[in-house]
Amino acid sequence: MQELDERKTKILNAIIRNYLDTGEPVGSRTISKYSDLNLSSATIRNEMSDLEELGYILQPHTSAGRIPSDKGYRFYVDNLMKEKNQEVTEMKEFMIEHTERMEQVLKQMAKVLAANTNYTAMITAPSYHRNKVKFLQLSQVDDKQLLAVIVTEGNLVKNKMISTREALDNETLLKLNILLNTSLNGLSAEEINLGTIARLKEQAGIHSNIVSDVLDALAGVFQEDEELEVYTSGTTNILKYPELNDSQKASELLNAFEEKKQLVTLVNETLASQEQTGIQVYIGDESPIQNMKDCSLVTATYQLGEGMQGTIGIIGPKRMDYENVMDNLKTLKSQLDAVFHKNKEQ
Amino acid sequence: MQELDERKTKILNAIIRNYLDTGEPVGSRTISKYSDLNLSSATIRNEMSDLEELGYILQPHTSAGRIPSDKGYRFYVDNLMKEKNQEVTEMKEFMIEHTERMEQVLKQMAKVLAANTNYTAMITAPSYHRNKVKFLQLSQVDDKQLLAVIVTEGNLVKNKMISTREALDNETLLKLNILLNTSLNGLSAEEINLGTIARLKEQAGIHSNIVSDVLDALAGVFQEDEELEVYTSGTTNILKYPELNDSQKASELLNAFEEKKQLVTLVNETLASQEQTGIQVYIGDESPIQNMKDCSLVTATYQLGEGMQGTIGIIGPKRMDYENVMDNLKTLKSQLDAVFHKNKEQ
DNA sequence: GTTAGCACTCAATCCCAAGGAGTGCTAACA
């Protein structure tokens, strides 16, 4: 038993596609005329009535046309979309300039995505959770300040100033550096446990307080990366869609974009429910973010290996052009994978 | 000869204050009732008629009340505002947590400002143009990568990866480090000229290409800081003011906030026309940014000494609460000065 | 110089009628 026979499916498809285009409720006559079914509007009406009863479409009010319900969109996304193989050329060009600065690349990407789709794009820096220490160095910067530089496997560099009571002599510094590197290199956040720490401090002797500071810095590095950076672009695009452009909704949404914290929730959600290569689609209430209940949300995860990954997302009206969006995301995702991979090889 | 006698001044003041509150055109009767002038509405009308002729107020349409013109606001800001000595307590608390990460502090500040004023706040990181190199270090991170760490006088740290064909031995690395530090320390971007560069390369011998890379990185550091970081907060606050909340204007404004480039223009403008300790007020068309012609803009510059300075700005409707805004800015400005100063002393 | 009074203007609001898009239902048809 299947809920929808072929004709109903076709009609539903036609309704949704039409609605994606126009944003207006679509009536039986429109479908009757502009589909290849050759059915009268009356027949369509009967079918539509069924579809409504089944929950795939709904009427904003009696005597209006029908619009897709969340269930309808879901069916569309899962079953009706054609795989398009659009060429996304521009991105590559954007990508190629300046690969060196990750942050720039990500911002650029967000921009391209937003421009390509006319929706809002968000993208997170890869979280290097479970990342490992690769290189660590203390330098005497001036009388009272040490600079700790930490490089991780993914070639991400962090620095932290450490204030000291007085300057260390070169020899001590060298010893400390050797000690730190031999003890910590190759370790991830989880692997640096109390045992490691105790041993380190013991060996550091009177400079154990410096070791403490370095470890704090290290913790800071690993932790700071939990609260990840989120870049958004095209936030104002949502104002283009009348169904979102009332000051109440728009304001809530824009706030969500500004308060990146909420987006982080989203990211975590996405990462949790990932089907690896998959692209996630959240329609209306399905979204983990309350404010987005009138929107749809398409997310993808990109990989860097070693447990590092980031999230890309597009936020738009429910009647978004899912095909185009998913296509863009797919291409971008693969390109990001490639860029970071290349970067690592280098 | 002065253009406005005392009574006209009082009336203008009353009109503006009332309009700041309500956002509605204000009529003669209102002024007559709610001011201490004890004049009939008819008299007020006559005066208002004069004020209109003089260009301080205007009518949206015949038979509406009056609203302040840009000239009116300007007069208000220059002559009518009372110095308030509001206590801004919250800020200090916010400030005290986590002084270590400048970026965080600035974001926090922007947030506080936006929350305090209900307008949009922007704040730029201090530009360390004409900043000097204080410490410089090359480290071998792995087989084929050197890490250059650069610390400037202001304790701002930058790093850059440099790819090499093969690993350098320790001795060479040490030599290079000494060479770089002795040659470049204490120099600002302008002071590193062709002569310096030539001398450096000569002394580096076969490793002159590495010196090149380091210099490139250095240039990058100095240059990157030209395109400064701008943090905004409360961008959606503009939606609260009906006069800005039509989708056309709102969208333009929000775009300006998203495209931080435009804000940078603003910053430069502010820096250029600074009267050192001064607070700058741009009303309507006076603003250097076209999109903001329906807004007012209040900016302040904070100092770090050594030619480093940043900008704080508040963007809101023309009828913004200038007193409150300027007060907030003043307090914040002084606190920022203090924080960074303290940070440097440390 | 100030004020009361009055006629006038004009945006905003409400109401109502007309229009139209779309539906559901029924009856007829193939």
Added chain:
DNA sequence: TGTTAGCACTCCTTGGGATTGAGTGCTAAC
């Protein structure tokens, strides 16, 4: 039995008065 034409009905939208009310300008009197 599925399809279709026809018709009554619903209800949003549009547009045109009419009404209201805030506010003005002007005049004449105090």
